[in-house]
Amino acid sequence: MATGDATPAPRIRVGVLALQGSFREHMTLLQKVPGVEVVEVRTKDELESVAGLIIPGGESTTMALVAERWGLIPELRSFAKAGKPVWGTCAGMIFLAEGAEGQKEGGQTLLGGLDITVSRNFFGAQINSFETRLPAPECVKSHGSTDDFRAVFIRAPAVLAAGPGVEVLAEYALTPEERAKHGRDKVIVGVRKGVLMATAFHPELTTDIRWHQAFVDMVRAHAGEAGGVPGKAPPPLYENLGRLPNRPPDMPIYGQEFLKREDL
Numbered sequence: 001m002a003t004g005d006a007t008p009a010p011r012i013r014v015g016v017l018a019l020q021g022s023f024r025e026h027m028t029l030l031q032k033v034p035g036v037e038v039v040e041v042r043t044k045d046e047l048e049s050v051a052g053l054i055i056p057g058g059e060s061t062t063m064a065l066v067a068e069r070w071g072l073i074p075e076l077r078s079f080a081k082a083g084k085p086v087w088g089t090c091a092g093m094i095f096l097a098e099g100a101e102g103q104k105e106g107g108q109t110l111l112g113g114l115d116i117t118v119s120r121n122f123f124g125a126q127i128n129s130f131e132t133r134l135p136a137p138e139c140v141k142s143h144g145s146t147d148d149f150r151a152v153f154i155r156a157p158a159v160l161a162a163g164p165g166v167e168v169l170a171e172y173a174l175t176p177e178e179r180a181k182h183g184r185d186k187v188i189v190g191v192r193k194g195v196l197m198a199t200a201f202h203p204e205l206t207t208d209i210r211w212h213q214a215f216v217d218m219v220r221a222h223a224g225e226a227g228g229v230p231g232k233a234p235p236p237l238y239e240n241l242g243r244l245p246n247r248p249p250d251m252p253i254y255g256q257e258f259l260k261r262e263d264l
């Protein structure tokens with residue numbers, strides 16, 4: 001449902017895995033989507049309380065180690081297996097993949113569930129991070145604004161192979177140097193299959209909330225609105241601001257200008 005629709009959307013709880021990485025940034029953008037109650041997920045109980053989960057970017061090996069230590073791996077696997085919507089961004093994409101190349105020595109635990117094989121640091125080291133604009137898929141475009149979106153790649157993975165039935169949401173055309181290095185013209189950087197979505201880029205580091213809206217659409221469609229409280233007005237946009245990190249603004253999305261904008 002697009003922001004600004006006359007009928008308020010029923011409330012729905014969406015979690016963000018808050019073990020490591022850019023979970024606060026995801027929470028900030030989710031709080032902009034009407035009718036969403038955002039929950040930091042660190043425990044089994046918190047996980048069970050949400051209708052959908054975002055796994056943020058960060059460092060996938062570290063995230064897996066922390067999840068293992070907190071005993072969350074089986075819980076996360078059963079969450080996805082139970083058919084609940086999950087969106088993995090960057091490290092989260094790696095975490096959801098069935099297979100990953102370029103793992104650290106000793107390998108790393110993957111949650112799996114999404115029939116893709118990723119290259120962990122396809123675009124190179126941290127210093128090779130970049131941003132560009134890519135054509136937006138329909139689920140993003142349907143929320144208005146431009147036909148493309150700002151894609152931020154930070155030591156990003158790419159999808160090398162996708163199984164049958166995996167919907168491609170975004171592709172990146174390689175530069176001539178990248179083409180020479182990888183022997184291919186393009187790579188997939190956004191996918192969806194059923195209720196699992198993964199993006200190699202970081203929409204949470206921009207002020208464009210349309211990817212978050214698209215994910216909430218998936219969560220709502222899956223929950224059949226059951227996670228909402230019918231007839232109850234959605235919370236004020238900034239109800240959860242009190243839970244924002246107690247730190248000075250250090251990124252564009254924490255700027256007062258962004259937090260106050262009601263047109264997003």
Ligand SMILES: NC(=O)CC[C@H](N)C(=O)O
Pocket residue numbers: 056057058059060061089090091092094120121154155156157
């Ligand atoms: N920004 C990111 O999430 C980077 C992910 C990183 N390539 C990894 O292996 O986890």
